Amino acid sequence: MFILKSSIGNYIRLNNKKYSYFAGNNYLGLANHPALKKEAISSIEKYGINFSASRGTTGTSELHLELEKLLSEFKNKSGSVVFASGYMGNRILLHTLQDQYSAVFIDESAHPSIPDGIPSDISNVYFYDHCNTEHLVTLLKKHNKQRPLIITDGVFALTGEIAPLDKIYTVAKKYGAILIVDDAHATGILGKNGRGTPEHFQLDGAEYIYQSETMSKALGAYGGFISATKEIIKKIREKSSVYIGSTSLPPPIVSAGCSSIKILKQHPELRSRLFENVSYIREEIKKMNFLTTTDNTPIIPVFFNSQENAIRLSEYFKENNIIVPYIKYPVKMDKFLVRLTVSAIHTKDQIENLLELLQKWRDKHGIS
Numbered sequence: 001m002f003i004l005k006s007s008i009g010n011y012i013r014l015n016n017k018k019y020s021y022f023a024g025n026n027y028l029g030l031a032n033h034p035a036l037k038k039e040a041i042s043s044i045e046k047y048g049i050n051f052s053a054s055r056g057t058t059g060t061s062e063l064h065l066e067l068e069k070l071l072s073e074f075k076n077k078s079g080s081v082v083f084a085s086g087y088m089g090n091r092i093l094l095h096t097l098q099d100q101y102s103a104v105f106i107d108e109s110a111h112p113s114i115p116d117g118i119p120s121d122i123s124n125v126y127f128y129d130h131c132n133t134e135h136l137v138t139l140l141k142k143h144n145k146q147r148p149l150i151i152t153d154g155v156f157a158l159t160g161e162i163a164p165l166d167k168i169y170t171v172a173k174k175y176g177a178i179l180i181v182d183d184a185h186a187t188g189i190l191g192k193n194g195r196g197t198p199e200h201f202q203l204d205g206a207e208y209i210y211q212s213e214t215m216s217k218a219l220g221a222y223g224g225f226i227s228a229t230k231e232i233i234k235k236i237r238e239k240s241s242v243y244i245g246s247t248s249l250p251p252p253i254v255s256a257g258c259s260s261i262k263i264l265k266q267h268p269e270l271r272s273r274l275f276e277n278v279s280y281i282r283e284e285i286k287k288m289n290f291l292t293t294t295d296n297t298p299i300i301p302v303f304f305n306s307q308e309n310a311i312r313l314s315e316y317f318k319e320n321n322i323i324v325p326y327i328k329y330p331v332k333m334d335k336f337l338v339r340l341t342v343s344a345i346h347t348k349d350q351i352e353n354l355l356e357l358l359q360k361w362r363d364k365h366g367i368s
């Protein structure tokens with residue numbers, strides 16, 4: 001385990017030593033951005049640390065309403081709702097939409113927040129092979145007496161693969177299924193305006209696609225959100241036990257979220273810089289023949305057949321003052337992986353240093 005002794009930027013400090021940091025999910029470098037910090041600090045001064053009540057009782061402040069308005073504008077939806085964590089978003093949607101489906105079809109490598117979010121009285125749960133729409137269709141045909149709901153990550157947290165949402169949506173339409181996308185790693189990143197995986201596939205605004213999103217990754221703040229029609233948002237506020245029964249997001253976090261949405265809009269160059277870094281690193285890793293994935297996202301895995309080699313690569317980086325973690329996570333995976341995550345704030349020198357070391361490793365140990 002890493003014990004951080006600093007904020008997370010392109011460098012971090014662990015035990016009084018400085019390391020180049022290719023980890024975490026601070027894709028746009030906003031987690032330590034001066035504007036977010038300034039807003040969070042003045043928010044604490046004005047509102048304190050916590051409103052100490054749920055949204056429906058006395059926990060709604062003008063700040064929450066401002067953030068929800070900014071999110072609705074960003075997402076081009078008529079309503080938005082923010083809540084305690086991104087992890088809860090899938091649960092909120094799965095519970096709120098429960099009157100519209102009777103069976104759930106899940107990608108087998110989905111993030112744990114997806115199976116965890118299924119209501120306990122839904123017993124028809126089917127896992128389709130990872131990103132495999134043919135298998136999804138087979139399962140939908142086999143269980144055709146059910147009203148289906150399909151749920152997948154938009155960008156997979158360990159591999160950086162983008163779910164084939166265009167194909168999945170075609171299948172969903174054909175079989176009358178609702179589609180939920182967990183876009184934790186796509187918000188602020190994918191699509192022309194950073195609205196996520198549906199926008200990436202020109203499906204932004206398509207009917208019966210719902211997104212569960214977080215402000216804790218690219219947006220550099222914290223907390224989950226759902227943007228949808230006013231009617232769905234009203235239903236969430238009235239029916240979701242998670243929303244009704246949890247304390248509202250704290251003031252500094254909400255203010256940081258507001259600041260982040262504004263920065264996202266005002267500084268598109270952050271995303272351009274991120275993708276320049278991503279494309280370059282992906283290209284170089286591909287040239288070295290490492291086993292990795294190909295979608296252009298900031299999560300770049302290096303796969304190994306042996307756990308020992310994955311751990312050794314991560315340790316080798318650490319000995320050379322770079323953090324690239326070996327990741328063990330509750331997601332179905334038949335390989336071992338070191339996960340490199342890229343940020344808009346990584347410098348050319350840092351990237352060259354990382355790649356040089358990787359090349360040296362490859363020359364000495366090979367790729368598997």
Ligand SMILES: Cc1ncc(COP(=O)(O)O)c(C=O)c1O
Nearest residue numbers: 085086087111113157184214216
């Ligand atoms: C795919 C996915 N969904 C949901 C979450 C949960 O989001 P949060 O950490 O903001 O609660 C994560 C975070 O790790 C994730 O990777």
